[in-house]
Amino acid sequence: MQNFLANEENNINSISCIQSRGDESGWSPSAFSLEDKDSWRRWRDIKLRQAESARDAPPTLIEDPRSVSAAERRALLAQVVATNFALYEWRIAPSDEDALDEWLLAFTGSFGLRAREDHRSANGNGVVRIEVAREGGRAGYIPYTNLRIAWHTDGYYNYHGPSNCVRGMILHCAAAASQGGENRLLDHELAYLRLRDSDEEALRLLMHPQAMTIPEATDDSGRFRATNAGPVFFLDDSGALTMRYTARKRFVEWRDEATRGAADRLLALIESDPHVRRLKMAPGQGLLCNNVLHDRAGFENDADTWRRLCRVRFHNRIDIN
Numbered sequence: 001m002q003n004f005l006a007n008e009e010n011n012i013n014s015i016s017c018i019q020s021r022g023d024e025s026g027w028s029p030s031a032f033s034l035e036d037k038d039s040w041r042r043w044r045d046i047k048l049r050q051a052e053s054a055r056d057a058p059p060t061l062i063e064d065p066r067s068v069s070a071a072e073r074r075a076l077l078a079q080v081v082a083t084n085f086a087l088y089e090w091r092i093a094p095s096d097e098d099a100l101d102e103w104l105l106a107f108t109g110s111f112g113l114r115a116r117e118d119h120r121s122a123n124g125n126g127v128v129r130i131e132v133a134r135e136g137g138r139a140g141y142i143p144y145t146n147l148r149i150a151w152h153t154d155g156y157y158n159y160h161g162p163s164n165c166v167r168g169m170i171l172h173c174a175a176a177a178s179q180g181g182e183n184r185l186l187d188h189e190l191a192y193l194r195l196r197d198s199d200e201e202a203l204r205l206l207m208h209p210q211a212m213t214i215p216e217a218t219d220d221s222g223r224f225r226a227t228n229a230g231p232v233f234f235l236d237d238s239g240a241l242t243m244r245y246t247a248r249k250r251f252v253e254w255r256d257e258a259t260r261g262a263a264d265r266l267l268a269l270i271e272s273d274p275h276v277r278r279l280k281m282a283p284g285q286g287l288l289c290n291n292v293l294h295d296r297a298g299f300e301n302d303a304d305t306w307r308r309l310c311r312v313r314f315h316n317r318i319d320i321n
């Protein structure tokens with residue numbers, strides 16, 4: 001914690017450095033251009049320094065999620081700037097499920113996350129309960145089982161353009177699994193960086209607008225979902241790097257064999273990245289992120305405590321200003 005706080009000032013200063021357009025601190029609109037090597041190298045160096053400084057940072061303590069203090073906000077945003085995600089821990093707990101939903105929306109709203117996704121499994125408050133569903137439309141769909149979920153970013157099957165997709169998310173732990181259920185996290189900007197360092201042609205293939213296709217399917221509420229095609233890496237309308245990805249092998253079509261090979265290369269880099277964060281969330285803890293890469297280990301729970309996580313997804317990113 002101390003190391004992290006000692007670096008907080010630098011990280012906060014970097015907020016304006018990274019996100020401002022046209023300054024001399026490293027970020028520029030062409031940082032992700034494959035043709036502009038100088039801009040890329042400047043951004044790359046800053047990114048690696050930030051990732052190192054925020055490595056293994058403990059959750060930011062939040063006294064009251066309905067009213068985030070300026071210091072709490074600074075600490076949390078410093079992590080987001082460095083790694084595109086922040087872990088947090090609420091010091092108080094809501095009294096019931098409706099209150100939990102209210103708190104989640106107030107908390108995410110204080111970080112500018114307001115463009116809520118209209119998810120088919122969301123309750124009336126717009127919150128999805130990630131729990132084991134033994135009956136009803138959700139039964140059998142992997143998020144609602146206790147099975148392992150492979151590396152992915154959320155909403156990879158629901159991409160409708162660079163700024164009409166899932167870009168922000170909160171995943172809040174309501175009850176810990178009695179066994180298993182750990183998550184691994186990786187900043188998608190680091191995944192991009194590793195691939196660009198090791199195989200630029202693979203990166204080009206994964207930026208193709210038709211790189212990854214999710215075939216049509218019937219969703220968990222019985223509704224038809226059309227075929228969904230798009231890139232793996234792309235820039236949104238603010239110039240932010242965004243990722244649409246799943247490591248699952250079934251129900252995914254790659255554009256061609258070369259693109260499939262690029263995806264295999266990417267997965268190997270993700271799996272071996274030294275910055276992969278491993279954690280098991282405790283009740284009251286959670287993840288606030290710009291839709292970073294994550295997975296979930298399979299889990300077991302005691303009877304009647306199957307509800308584990310609450311999730312809200314957004315079409316916008318965390319507001320760092």
Ligand SMILES: [Fe+2]
Nearest residue numbers: 152153154294
């Ligand atoms: Fe997910």
